[in-house]
Amino acid sequence: MSMIKVKKLNKYFGDLHVLKNIDLNVEAGEVVSVIGPSGSGKSTLLRCLNRLEEPSSGDIIFEGISVMDDEHHDINELRQKMGMVFQQFNLFNHMNVMENITLAPIKLKNMDKDQAKKVAEDLLKKVGLLDKAEAYPAQLSGGQKQRIAIARALAMSPDVMLFDEPTSALDPEMVGDVLKVMKDLAAEGMTMVIVTHEMSFARDVADRVIIMDEGNIIEEGNPKQIFNAPKHPRAKDFLSRVL
Ligand code: ADP
Ligand code: MG
Numbered sequence: 001m002s003m004i005k006v007k008k009l010n011k012y013f014g015d016l017h018v019l020k021n022i023d024l025n026v027e028a029g030e031v032v033s034v035i036g037p038s039g040s041g042k043s044t045l046l047r048c049l050n051r052l053e054e055p056s057s058g059d060i061i062f063e064g065i066s067v068m069d070d071e072h073h074d075i076n077e078l079r080q081k082m083g084m085v086f087q088q089f090n091l092f093n094h095m096n097v098m099e100n101i102t103l104a105p106i107k108l109k110n111m112d113k114d115q116a117k118k119v120a121e122d123l124l125k126k127v128g129l130l131d132k133a134e135a136y137p138a139q140l141s142g143g144q145k146q147r148i149a150i151a152r153a154l155a156m157s158p159d160v161m162l163f164d165e166p167t168s169a170l171d172p173e174m175v176g177d178v179l180k181v182m183k184d185l186a187a188e189g190m191t192m193v194i195v196t197h198e199m200s201f202a203r204d205v206a207d208r209v210i211i212m213d214e215g216n217i218i219e220e221g222n223p224k225q226i227f228n229a230p231k232h233p234r235a236k237d238f239l240s241r242v243l
Contacts, residue, residue: 001064003028003160003191004049009058011044011215018044020215022058026160031192033202033223036212037238042195045212046162049193050082051075063159080108083153087165089145091137091152097124098133101152109156116155123151127181143174147181160191167198199242203227211235 004026011019018041026032034042047053049060051067060067062082067073091100101123102116111119124130127147137145146166153161163182167175179201186192186205196202202209202223209226211219219226219235227243230236 002026002061003063005061007059007061009045009048009060010056011041011048011053012056018215019048022217024210024217026191026193028191029189030208031186031194031206032208032210033206034193034195034210034212035197035199035202040212041215042212043164046164046193046195049162050079050084076108080104080156081159083156083158083161085146085149085153085161085163085166087168089137089142089149091145091149093137096134096136097129097148100137100148101155104152105155119155120151123154126184127151128177141174142170143177146170146178150178150181160193161185163192163194163196165195165197167196197242199227211238213238
């Protein structure tokens with residue numbers, strides 16, 4: 001069974017048709033990279049998965065249940081199971097790192113404080129920032145903030161992690177540390193959907209690459225095939241500009 005099954009998904013913003021009959025499956029444990037030109041609908045697709053955007057039509061089945069089925073899929077529960085990491089980190093700036101990571105587990109999962117702290121410490125170790133537990137976001141570099149944002153999402157034990165250009169806002173020297181954390185996660189078997197401009201990361205880490213263009217998936221396959229021998233003319237054109 002696919003973890004995520006997108007069926008004939010359409011999204012309009014007013015008259016603008018942003019996602020056009022998207023079909024997509026994500027298997028448990030799979031790492032899917034979504035690439036494509038700016039404005040092609042990558043973020044909107046990702047945001048429809050956890051209903052940060054409302055699909056206009058079509059369906060998204062997550063773990064066997066439609067995300068549109070409010071009776072059987074509580075939207076808050078859905079968002080807990082789909083961890084999301086944004087380009088702009090979205091940390092709570094008035095809270096320190098430990099508070100950022102433990103807030104949701106305590107509030108939404110009723111985890112007791114000590115246990116939440118223990119979970120957070122393990123995750124901070126994992127992202128290499130245990131020494132920053134008491135720091136505030138303003139005291140961190142972009143790369144550190146993003147690794148904290150990943151730890152915060154992981155603290156809810158999500159079944160899938162959605163990344164929307166997690167390294168695009170970072171200075172080049174920060175990118176490697178964040179990609180390393182993501183690489184480790186992939187190696188542990190985490191299911192991941194990653195919108196990225198990091199072509200070498202997509203090539204090395206993804207099980208499958210999807211190229212979007214003007215609201216369509218124009219090409220999809222294993223990274224080798226996609227990067228070495230794209231078939232669609234617009235895929236060729238896009239790759240020739242970014243590789
Ligand atoms: P990408 O992530 O591939 O750059 P997006 O999904 O952000 O593309 O955007 C796809 C299209 O939808 C773009 O034309 C963008 O301007 C438009 N769009 C995105 N979000 C909104 C919104 N909230 N309201 C209106 N138009 C939007
Ligand atoms: Mg985007």
